[in-house]
Amino acid sequence: MTAYLKMDEPDHRRRLDETVQGIIGTAMDRPDGAAKVTGTAIYAHEDQPKGMAHGVFARAPVAKGTLTRIDGEKLRALPGVLAVLSGPKFLRNPAQGGANEAPVQGSETIAYLGQPIALVVAETFEQARHAAHMLEMEITSEDGLINPEDAGYETPEDQQDSQGDLEQAMRDAARSVDVTYTTPSHNSGAMEPHASIAAWDGDRLTLRGSYQMPNYNQYELADSLGVEPENVRILAPFVGGGFGSKLGIAPEAVAAALAAREVGRPVGVALTRQQVFEATMRRSESRQRVRLCVDSEGRLTGIGHEAYVSNLPDEEFSEPVTQATPFLYAGAHRVIGHHIARVHRTCAGSVRAPGESIGVTVLENAMDELAHDLKIDPIELRLKNIPDKNPTSGLPFSSHTLAQALKTGRDRFGWDQRNPEPRSRREGEWLLGMGMASAVRVNILSEARARVTLSPGGTALVETDMTDIGTGTYAILTQICGEMLGLAGDKVIVSLGDTDHPHGPGSGGSWGAASSGTAVFLACQKIRAEVAKKLDADEADLTFKDGTIIYGNRQAPLSDLIDQEIAVEGHVEPGKTSDEVTQATYGAHFAEVAVNAVTGETRVRRMLGVFAAGRILNAKTARSQCLGGMTFGIGMALTEEIAHDPRDGHIVNHDFAEYHLPVNADVPQLDVVLLEERDDYANPLQAKGIGELGICGAAAAITNAIFNATGVRVRDYPATLDKVLAGLPQKA
Numbered sequence: 001m002t003a004y005l006k007m008d009e010p011d012h013r014r015r016l017d018e019t020v021q022g023i024i025g026t027a028m029d030r031p032d033g034a035a036k037v038t039g040t041a042i043y044a045h046e047d048q049p050k051g052m053a054h055g056v057f058a059r060a061p062v063a064k065g066t067l068t069r070i071d072g073e074k075l076r077a078l079p080g081v082l083a084v085l086s087g088p089k090f091l092r093n094p095a096q097g098g099a100n101e102a103p104v105q106g107s108e109t110i111a112y113l114g115q116p117i118a119l120v121v122a123e124t125f126e127q128a129r130h131a132a133h134m135l136e137m138e139i140t141s142e143d144g145l146i147n148p149e150d151a152g153y154e155t156p157e158d159q160q161d162s163q164g165d166l167e168q169a170m171r172d173a174a175r176s177v178d179v180t181y182t183t184p185s186h187n188s189g190a191m192e193p194h195a196s197i198a199a200w201d202g203d204r205l206t207l208r209g210s211y212q213m214p215n216y217n218q219y220e221l222a223d224s225l226g227v228e229p230e231n232v233r234i235l236a237p238f239v240g241g242g243f244g245s246k247l248g249i250a251p252e253a254v255a256a257a258l259a260a261r262e263v264g265r266p267v268g269v270a271l272t273r274q275q276v277f278e279a280t281m282r283r284s285e286s287r288q289r290v291r292l293c294v295d296s297e298g299r300l301t302g303i304g305h306e307a308y309v310s311n312l313p314d315e316e317f318s319e320p321v322t323q324a325t326p327f328l329y330a331g332a333h334r335v336i337g338h339h340i341a342r343v344h345r346t347c348a349g350s351v352r353a354p355g356e357s358i359g360v361t362v363l364e365n366a367m368d369e370l371a372h373d374l375k376i377d378p379i380e381l382r383l384k385n386i387p388d389k390n391p392t393s394g395l396p397f398s399s400h401t402l403a404q405a406l407k408t409g410r411d412r413f414g415w416d417q418r419n420p421e422p423r424s425r426r427e428g429e430w431l432l433g434m435g436m437a438s439a440v441r442v443n444i445l446s447e448a449r450a451r452v453t454l455s456p457g458g459t460a461l462v463e464t465d466m467t468d469i470g471t472g473t474y475a476i477l478t479q480i481c482g483e484m485l486g487l488a489g490d491k492v493i494v495s496l497g498d499t500d501h502p503h504g505p506g507s508g509g510s511w512g513a514a515s516s517g518t519a520v521f522l523a524c525q526k527i528r529a530e531v532a533k534k535l536d537a538d539e540a541d542l543t544f545k546d547g548t549i550i551y552g553n554r555q556a557p558l559s560d561l562i563d564q565e566i567a568v569e570g571h572v573e574p575g576k577t578s579d580e581v582t583q584a585t586y587g588a589h590f591a592e593v594a595v596n597a598v599t600g601e602t603r604v605r606r607m608l609g610v611f612a613a614g615r616i617l618n619a620k621t622a623r624s625q626c627l628g629g630m631t632f633g634i635g636m637a638l639t640e641e642i643a644h645d646p647r648d649g650h651i652v653n654h655d656f657a658e659y660h661l662p663v664n665a666d667v668p669q670l671d672v673v674l675l676e677e678r679d680d681y682a683n684p685l686q687a688k689g690i691g692e693l694g695i696c697g698a699a700a701a702i703t704n705a706i707f708n709a710t711g712v713r714v715r716d717y718p719a720t721l722d723k724v725l726a727g728l729p730q731k732a
Contacts (some may be wrong), residue, residue, distance in 0.1 A: 001568045003526035005518070007445055008575035010398075010680035015525070016483060016615065017678075020545050024483040027620035031494065032238070032474045041238045044210040045195035045270045052197065053082055055259050055269040056128040057251065058118040058135040059279065060110040063344040063649045064144030067108040067117055071136040075120060078134070080127035082263045085255065086118035110139065111312050112344050113650040114278030119255040121263055125270075144344030146649040148285065148310040153339035161326065163392065164333035166291065169302035173293030177370045181290070181362040183717045184641035186283040187276075188351050189661050192240025194280055195270035198256035205260075206233045209253050212242040213506025214465045218499045220249040225257055236497035239469040239507075244350035246469075247508050250280050277654035281349035282642055284309040284319040286358055290366035291335070298376050300330055300385045305363060306337035311348040319348065323355035324440045324696075325363055326392035327582050329385040334392065345649040350508070352632055353692035356441050361636070361717075364437035364700035369713065372420075378704070379406050379415065382438055390582040398581040398681035401612035402438060405588040408673060409436065409610040413590040422711035430594040432605075433709025437700035439587035439611065441693045445574045445683055446511040449502035450519035452481060453567040454527050458547045458558045460485055462494045466504025466516040471691055472621025473512060479618060480517050480685070484524035486544025486558075502569055510585075510689025513617055515572065518683040523570030530566050531558075577681040585693045587611035589633070589701035595709045600725030602706055604634055606668050609698070612675035614688035619674065622690050626672045629694020635662040637699035638718050 016024050035041040060067070072084030087108070110117065118135060122128035145151040170176050196209040205227070211217045214234040222229040239246065252269035259267040271279065291304035307321035318340045325336060351357070371378040386403055389396050409415070418434040419425060425432040450464035462481050468474050478492045485492075495501065505515040525539075532539035535551060543550040548557050577583075590608040595601070609630050616622045639660035643652040653659045672694075678686040699717070707713050712727030 001526065002571060003522040003568055004571045005522055006573045006575040007577045007683060010577060011684040012680050014678060014686060016685060019483050020543060021483045021486050023479045023489060025616055025619060028475055028479055028489055028618055030472060030475045030621070031478055031489065032468065043192055043238050043240055044208050045197065045268060047197060047208050048268060049199060049266045052266040052268050053121050053123060053263060054125040054128045055119045055121045055255055055267050056125065056132040057116040057255070057275065057279070058120060058132045060113060060115040060117050062110060062139055062141045063113045063146060065110045065139045065141040067110060067137060067139055069138040070118055075131045075135060078127070078131050080123035081120065081131050082123065083121040083259060084118060085259055085262060112346050113648050114346065116251045116255065116279055119259055119269070121259045121267055144649065146343060146345065146644065146646055148308065148341035148343055151341040151343050153308055153341050155339050159338035161336040161392065162334060166302045166304050166333040166335045169333035170291060170293045173301060174296040175370065175374050176291065176293035177366055177373060178291045179366050179369060179715065181288050181365060181715045181717070183286045183358045183362070185285045185644070186351050186636065186640055187642055187659055188243035188245035190241030190243055190245055193271050193273060193276050194246065194250050194252050195268070196253040196256040197266060197268040198260040199266040200260055203227065204231045204233065205257055206235065207253060207257060208235045210239050210246055211236045212239060212246045212467055212469055212508055214467065214497060214499045215503040215506050217249050221253060221257065224249065224254045234499045236467050239467055242469045242507065243352040244354060244508065245280050247350055273656065274654045277651050278346055281347045283351035284311060284348035286319060286321055288321060288359070288362045290363055292366055292370050294370065294374065298374055298381055298384050302333035303329060303331040304335040306335065306339070307359065308339045308341065309348070310341040310343045310345065313342045315347060317349055320355035321359035323442055324360055327387070327390040327584070328363070328438065328440050330387040330391050343649070345644055346651065353441060353695045356696040360440055360696045361700040364697045365703060368435065368704040368707065377420070378436055379410050382406060393582065395580065395582045398583045399677060399679045400586065401675055401677055402586040404675060405586055405610040405612060406438070408675065409588040409590050409608055412673060413608045415590065418708065422708055429596050429598050431597050431709040432592065432594050433705045433707070434590070434592050435701045435704030435708055436588060436590045437697035437704060439589055439693055439697040441510060441585050441689065441696050443583035443585055443682060443688045444509050444511045445578060446505035446509065446515045447573045448505045448515040448519040449569055449571045450504060450516055450523060451502050451567060451569045452520060452523035452527060453565055454485060454562065455565055456559055456562050458487070459491045459493065460487055462492065462520055463501040464504040464516055464519065465497060465499045465501045466512060467497045467507045469507045471507060471512065471625060472618055473516065475621055476513050476517060476617045477520050480520045481524055484521060485527065486549070487547060491547065510691045510693070514683050514685060514687045514689060517617060517685050517687060518572040519570035521570065521684055522572060523568040526568040527566050531562065534561065572683070581681050583679070583682060583688070585611070585613045585688050585690065587693055589698045591701040591705045593702060593705040593709055595706055595724060597728060600721035600728065602638055602719060602721070602724060604668050604702060608671040609694055610673040610675065611690065611693055612677040613690035613693060614677050614679040614682050615686045616674050617687055622674060623672045625691045626694035627670050629692065630670050630698050631662055631667055632695040633698020634666060634702065636718065637702035641718055
């Protein structure tokens with residue numbers, strides 16, 4: 001039995017406002033929480049079957065070249081070595097129809113330093129690691145383009161957009177800014193490294209992996225192996241973070257599967273932290289030029305945003321830096337540009353909030369510069385320029401909460417205590433300042449399926465291959481099912497991360513909860529209708545609560561009313577509401593910093609994030625996602641950057657000792673406000689994505705606060721102490 005919806009019309013029913021179980025939207029604890037904190041949740045490399053062999057990569061020592069020979073025979077004589085895999089069969093083919101990035105690996109053509117080119121398989125990890133280091137290879141090295149500026153930039157025609165005459169608008173403007181900012185490469189920094197364990201049973205492969213999107217990964221892996229997708233099963237019930245790095249199939253999954261088939265036994269491949277940095281993906285660095293111009297009343301007349309990013313040759317993905325710029329602010333004259341350099345560095349892919357995380361940040365820095373030049377409050381400038389409709393496409397907004405977020409944050413943060421004059425507040429050696437920025441992220445509904453089975457005993461089972469990467473999927477789907485069927489949370493079992501289940505959308509793009517949640521909602525709605533049919537009643541007249549059904553003047557336990565399982569698969573697809581309106585989530589960031597006038601060190605003293613993302617499905621997990629995004633913003637503003645050696649492109653700081661993530665001492669008390677909102681165009685839940693919204697603009701609020709504290713405008717992220725100190729006057 002199925003329940004299908006194509007989202008062609010807004011859903012004004014708001015069914016979850018009418019249900020009475022009372023668990024939707026609450027701060028319900030994660031059902032999986034106890035397993036995670038007690039260490040009983042099994043992650044990818046912990047589920048090791050008996051007899052498992054271990055694989056370790058040998059990787060390219062040059063940035064560009066051709067592998068002409070590998071001497072695997074010598075290694076096979078070493079203790080414990082079972083196989084050495086290389087050559088064309090080791091090649092990971094491009095995904096067919098998948099939406100995810102997958103780094104180049106294998107084959108004889110070397111595209112970047114650190115590229116996996118062979119796998120050594122042995123009885124133990126230590127034996128495999130030793131042999132991989134001993135592997136002799138012959139390589140014809142070539143000069144690779146490492147620096148994006150040296151490589152030059154492609155300008156894809158379909159990624160450029162202009163309206164009006166920005167050049168003339170800049171000349172005619174009462175005030176304008178024309179600024180260039182740079183952001184470095186970033187690493188996702190997920191706690192769990194990439195790992196896979198592969199085992200074959202005849203022609204069928206089961207792979208336990210750390211992956212965000214098994215629905216796509218199944219097809220990618222099948223394509224790589226030359227088998228039918230139905231012969232590949234991926235298990236990813238627990239994933240220790242991804243932030244985009246685990247969207248597509250990564251080298252270790254393909255290698256483990258090939259090796260397991262070769263040696264006839266299970267093979268596990270787990271990447272070291274250094275290999276994760278070098279052989280999976282990075283966020284592209286960017287150079288961004290922003291032009292803004294206003295009339296005498298402070299209303300934007302023009303916006304220009306041109307982004308310069310990089311990736312490997314022939315990779316389709318590139319960081320969508322300007323994704324939100326076309327609709328965030330008004331302004332008749334516009335230039336949006338996107339330019340790509342082809343370099344021999346580690347593959348560039350999605351890192352949390354690809355596009356807006358760095359694009360909104362720089363745009364919000366430029367808005368702060370404009371506000372300062374105009375001597376107008378930064379919040380007032382933004383409020384003046386919120387458009388009534390999408391100024392680029394002319395489409396209406398499905399909902400728009402930016403003004404509410406700005407005003408709520410202004411009042412809660414105590415913005416009226418800010419002195420707009422830089423270097424006006426001081427405590428001893430510390431210069432104090434406040435900054436703010438808008439937050440925005442596109443909202444997406446993705447195709448999703450989920451099966452819900454209601455048992456005669458009054459329990460429900462939810463099954464989908466959707467994942468929980470720390471985002472709270474287990475909790476949210478429990479709440480939606482429990483709310484719709486009138487069941488307490490402990491009466492709902494959620495099974496995730498198994499491609500034998502109906503295909504969910506995967507964890508990416510902040511679409512997971514709303515999309516999978518809608519599939520569960522549809523299945524439960526159909527189950528309610530089936531129960532009503534048994535009672536010869538109208539479904540709308542039934543009240544489901546605490547395992548009972550109330551109808552007419554009667555109340556009876558569910559177990560008395562159904563005598564066999566009712567199983568329904570919910571299926572949702574995006575429709576006209578994705579094309580006929582502009583959907584987005586909005587928020588506002590506020591930060592107070594202290595900058596040491598002697599050392600240039602910045603300390604974030606407090607931050608506030610105000611966010612609206614439709615119906616909040618779980619207050620605790622939603623807040624947690626926002627806290628994580630804001631912490632990402634602290635790292636982006638102050639510490640995080642991948643350093644590439646300009647000679648060969650290798651990543652110099654390829655571990656957590658040198659890639660400086662914010663730690664507990666760097667993160668102050670963070671305040672999060674979730675605004676009440678319903679967006680009928682999004683889905684029947686009226687919910688929208690929140691996971692990535694919290695990072696968008698967060699770094700800008702901090703660097704804008706640094707300017708307010710010091711008068712130093714750091715346009716080269718991150719704002720490390722040397723850059724701040726260089727701009728401070730000696731008398732500071």
